[in-house]
Amino acid sequence: MAFVITEPCQTEKAGECTTVCPVDCIVEGPDQFYIEPDICIDCGACKAVCPVDAIEEEYDLTPDQEVFLEKAEAFFAEES
Structure with a gap:
């Protein structure tokens, strides 16, 4: 997994990261967004726009x- 979404997303959950991801690997969970490691291409676009x-x-x-x-690992294990 190249990128991990951390605590600030829990209180903000803005979502700019989802609009710039070229492979749509960012998924909204019940409490924050999560990055799907098997799809992520490590481009860093999400990190650059996170407010x-x-x-x-x-x-x-x-x-x-x-x-x-x-x-994140538990979130995607449940989705499988």
């Missing part, structure tokens, strides 16, 4: 943000 800086590269996550990677 609340909620999108981070997986390898740049802080220990406190790791929970959002786990949430």
Whole structure:
């Protein structure tokens, strides 16, 4: 998974990221948006437009943000 949507999305949930994603890999969940890792092409367009800086590269996550990677994995496991 290249990008992970983190905590600021939970309070904002603006959605600009969905409009710029060239492969439509960003899905709205009940509490925030999630990036589908199997579809994402790692272009970074979503990160550039996020108004609340909620999108981070997986390898740049802080220990406190790791929970959002786990949430995304669980979200897409449930959808399968």
